[in-house]
Amino acid sequence: xxxxxxxxxxKKLAAKELSAFEAxxxxxxxxxTVDKKVRAFITVSHEDALKAAVEAxxxxxxxxxxxxxxxxxxxxxxxxxxxxxxxxxASKILENFVPPFDATVVKRLKDAGAVILGKNNMxxxxxxxxxxxxxxxxxxxxxxxxxxxxxxxxxxAAAVAAGECAAxxxxxxxxxxxxxxxxxxxxxxxxxYGRVSRFGMIAFASSLDQAGPITRDVTDSAIILNAISxxxxxxxxSLKEDKPDFTAGLASGVRGLRxxxxxxxxxxxxxxxxxxxxxxxxxxxxxxxxxxxxxxLPHTEYAVSVYYLVATAExxxxxxxxxxxxxxxxxxxxxxxxxxxxRTRDAGFGPEVKRRIMxxxxxxxxxxxxxxxKKASQVRTLITNDFDAAFKSCDVIATPTAPTAAFKRGExxxxxxxxxxxxxxxxxxxxxxxxxxxxxxxxxxxxxxIGLQLLGRRLDEATLLKAAFAxxxxxxWHKKRPQI
Ligand code: GLN
Numbered sequence: 001x002x003x004x005x006x007x008x009x010x011k012k013l014a015a016k017e018l019s020a021f022e023a024x025x026x027x028x029x030x031x032x033t034v035d036k037k038v039r040a041f042i043t044v045s046h047e048d049a050l051k052a053a054v055e056a057x058x059x060x061x062x063x064x065x066x067x068x069x070x071x072x073x074x075x076x077x078x079x080x081x082x083x084x085x086x087x088x089x090a091s092k093i094l095e096n097f098v099p100p101f102d103a104t105v106v107k108r109l110k111d112a113g114a115v116i117l118g119k120n121n122m123x124x125x126x127x128x129x130x131x132x133x134x135x136x137x138x139x140x141x142x143x144x145x146x147x148x149x150x151x152x153x154x155x156x157a158a159a160v161a162a163g164e165c166a167a168x169x170x171x172x173x174x175x176x177x178x179x180x181x182x183x184x185x186x187x188x189x190x191x192x193y194g195r196v197s198r199f200g201m202i203a204f205a206s207s208l209d210q211a212g213p214i215t216r217d218v219t220d221s222a223i224i225l226n227a228i229s230x231x232x233x234x235x236x237x238s239l240k241e242d243k244p245d246f247t248a249g250l251a252s253g254v255r256g257l258r259x260x261x262x263x264x265x266x267x268x269x270x271x272x273x274x275x276x277x278x279x280x281x282x283x284x285x286x287x288x289x290x291x292x293x294x295x296x297l298p299h300t301e302y303a304v305s306v307y308y309l310v311a312t313a314e315x316x317x318x319x320x321x322x323x324x325x326x327x328x329x330x331x332x333x334x335x336x337x338x339x340x341x342x343r344t345r346d347a348g349f350g351p352e353v354k355r356r357i358m359x360x361x362x363x364x365x366x367x368x369x370x371x372x373x374k375k376a377s378q379v380r381t382l383i384t385n386d387f388d389a390a391f392k393s394c395d396v397i398a399t400p401t402a403p404t405a406a407f408k409r410g411e412x413x414x415x416x417x418x419x420x421x422x423x424x425x426x427x428x429x430x431x432x433x434x435x436x437x438x439x440x441x442x443x444x445x446x447x448x449x450i451g452l453q454l455l456g457r458r459l460d461e462a463t464l465l466k467a468a469f470a471x472x473x474x475x476x477w478h479k480k481r482p483q484i
Contacts, residue, residue, distance in 0.1 A: 002030045002163035003481055006072050006220040009166055013060055013071045020056035020071030023166075024049050024115050027073045031117070031164045034484055039139050040149075040159035042078045044118035045085050049073065052115040059113055068223045070113030075165040077156050078119035079126055080106050080211075081200040085116075089202045090124045090134040093348030094328045103200025104232045105169055105211050112227040117165050121155030124350045125319065126176055126204045128152050129422040132413055133352045140409070141183060142482040143448055147406040150180030150422075156214045157184035161482055167215040167224055171201060173208045174307050175402075175426025178438035181214055182401035182451020185440045185480060187468070188214045189221045192459050193433035194239035196225075197232030205314035206237075208307075208430040217478045218439065218469040222246035225461060244462055250469040255289030257467060260394030264300035265425055270403040277442030277450040278400045281471060285398070288470055293394050297386040302379050303428040304420060309363050309376035310431070315353075316360030322348065355416065384432040391457050396467050399425050401438040401451030425453060435461045439468045440477040449480075 001023065004012070012018040028046060035041055056071035058064075081087050081099035083106075088094045102110065109116065123133035131139040131154030139154045141147040142162040149158040153170025157180035160168055170177045172190035181188025189212045196211045203209060213224035225246045232238045261282065266275060286292050324330035324344030331343040349357070363372035390397065402422055412419040429436040434455055441452035452471070456464040472478050 001026050003216070004166065005216050006068060006166050006223050009072050010068045020053040020060065020115060021050065023071065024053040024073045024117070027117055027165055034162050035164060037140060037145055037484060038142055038158050038162045038164070039137050040120055040155040040162065040164055041075070041118045042088055042090065042121050042136060042155070043086050045116065048085065049115050049117050052110070056113050056115060065113065067112040067227065069109065069227055071115065072166050073115040073117050074109060075117045075120050075156065075159050075168040076106060076109070077122050077153050077168065077170045079122060079171055079202045080169070081202070082106055082116065082119065085119065087119065090122045090136060091348065091350070091353070092135045092329060093322045097328050101200060104197035104234060105201065105228045108228045109169070120153070120159055120168055123152035123154070123352070125202070125315070125353050126152040126171055126173055127315070127352050127356055129175070129179055129419055130412065131155060132409065133350060135350050138409060141406045142484050143185065144406065144446070146409055147448070148183065148409055150183030150406060152176040153214060154180045157181050157186055157188065160184070160186045160214050160216060162484060167213060167220055169211055169224065169228065170214050171209055171211050172430065173204050173311060174430050175423040177212050177214060178401050178426050178436055178451065178453060179423060181438040183406040183449065185449030185477070185482070186214055186216060187218055187221050187437070187439050187478065188212065189225065189437045189461065190429065190435060191225060191229060191461055192239070192435045194237050195229045195243070195461070197235040197238045199232055199234035203318040205311040206318060207314060208311060218465055218472050219247060219250060221437070222250060222465050241459060246462060246465055249462055249466055252466055253288065254285055254467050254470045257290045257396060258293055258394040259285055259290045260293050260295035260390055260397045262295050262297045262300070262390070262397060262399060264297050265399035270400065271405065273444045274400050274404060274450050278398070278452055281441040281452045282398050284474055285467065285471060288474065295390045295394055295397065297390055297428065299379065299382045299386050300428060303383055303431060304424055306376045306379045306383065306431060307427045308359065308420060309372050310380060312356045312360030313364045313373050314360070316357045316364065319353070319357055352416070380431050383428055387432045387434055395463055397455040399453045399455070401425060401453040405444045405448035405450055429455050434458050435464055437464045437468055439472060440480070442477060443480065
């Protein structure tokens with residue numbers, strides 16, 4: 001049961017083959033047995049989960065507001081505020097923070113009747129690509145425990161892959177949903193910027209952050225997106241546009257769909273096994289009637305630099321609020337207020353977060369702003385224009401999710417620059433605000449998952465999901481399970 005999809009569980013719940021209480025118990029037991037090894041959860045909310053399960057069972061038996069998520073046990077990244085449940089963002093500075101309200105994503109999951117099992121580990125403040133930047137402990141990749149699960153939503157992806165929840169919701173600022181999904185052999189979707197409310201989601205880089213589903217298959221991705229997306233008056237950047245039913249057109253096939261292959265995404269230095277798997281996936285879509293077109297995204301080479309200026313600038317501003325006054329850690333000090341701020345931030349933030357605050361403060365400071373932040377914002381527009389031009393000749397863009405499969409723990413921690421390059425293929429999508437999805441497309445000879453990334457037009461998640469569904473149904477990589 002623990003490896004069942006949301007839609008599979010939902011059928012069993014409706015047919016009374018299983019109760020929400022039993023399903024929740026089964027996942028709590030699974031967490032108990034495997035999370036000692038995987039360490040995908042920072043907090044497991046046993047009692048709240050069981051209480052929610054009882055309520056869900058009542059809704060199911062009364063036929064009251066039943067949705068495909070009613071009674072389904074899920075988890076969320078520890079970046080989403082949960083009323084009464086500790087929300088740490090994997091940082092010491094928020095180690096004991098218990099929010100008095102739910103993030104909109106959490107509220108919508110609860111309204112749909114989902115059971116929240118707990119909070120997944122992540123890189124501190126979502127800064128990282130390996131979950132090794134968590135202030136508490138690293139998470140292991142369920143496919144190979146000495147490897148990273150990717151990041152920053154590594155706990156979410158590992159939990160789904162290890163059968164510790166039916167699905168999770170992560171966040172993606174530069175690849176943090178897609179890259180860990182790729183590393184763990186699950187489906188990760190970053191929606192269009194503004195599709196999902198950011199209210200109650202702890203901010204990293206506000207013009208890039210977006211929440212999205214991490215699931216076992218494409219149908220589940222559409223189910224979660226249906227539940228969490230849509231206008232929210234509590235987030236002024238959330239979009240007013242109507243949303244479709246994302247599950248509706250899944251099976252309509254790829255005949256005639258134009259798939260663009262950007263030459264800038266097949267580069268030297270990428271693992272030949274990754275390239276071979278991605279090219280085979282493209283061939284499969286071609287076999288099903290998609291038309292393959294060569295495209296170019298000429299400003300791709302600037303994406304990582306632009307991202308590390310824009311994201312750090314926004315982070316330096318967003319993280320100014322953690323000063324020991326309003327919430328979280330406060331370090332006692334003999335000196336004045338400024339001294340208290342300094343000691344609190346010194347003790348509360350880890351090295352990667354400090355590095356980013358310093359980089360961002362530098363690029364925003366007078367004398368450097370025009371040369372760095374302003375220039376980066378201008379190049380960001382060129383990157384967005386590249387996509388607009390490319391989508392004149394194609395409907396979807398196919399690339400690898402990352403240049404390699406999951407790397408070994410400790411391999412890149414000492415070298416932040418190589419770590420930053422793990423996101424070379426995922427970052428442009430956030431800069432342009434378009435949707436992107438990662439779907440499993442093979443295993444390396446060492447048995448590690450490989451991700452295929454699909455990018456789409458703004459607001460066109462439906463086409464991404466349709467193409468991914470066609471691929472998934474024909475190949476079945478999503479049904480492979482790690483042995484733990
Ligand atoms: N790995 C990238 C970073 O470290 C992206 C993180 C994210 O998407 N939150 O910033």
